[in-house]
Amino acid sequence: MLGYKHTKQAIEKMKSRFVNKTNNPMFGKTHSEYTKNLISIKKSIRPLGLYDKNYNLIEKYSNQVELANKFGVHKNDYF
Numbered sequence: 001m002l003g004y005k006h007t008k009q010a011i012e013k014m015k016s017r018f019v020n021k022t023n024n025p026m027f028g029k030t031h032s033e034y035t036k037n038l039i040s041i042k043k044s045i046r047p048l049g050l051y052d053k054n055y056n057l058i059e060k061y062s063n064q065v066e067l068a069n070k071f072g073v074h075k076n077d078y079f
Helices: 008-017 033-043 064-071
Strands: 048-051 057-061
Touching: 048 064, 057 064
Parallel strands: none
Antiparallel strands: 048 057
16 A cells, blocks of 8 residues: 555545535444453553562553552653
8 A cells, every 4th residue: 555545536435425414423422431441451562560579470560551540650661
């Protein structure tokens, strides 16, 4: 697809799709916490582990957000 250009007709069709926001099936709705967790797990590249000094696994986390929540910090904070 590198270098591909959409036709003017295709571009206009894409633009017209977003004129009326109610065409989006999620407009005005939010995901449940359960669904948010499922999305988060699916998007996680790899799980994280918390280890002691001897490299023994203490606890496993599905992603950095879950780990950050455990310690009450933002996911981008450095320890």
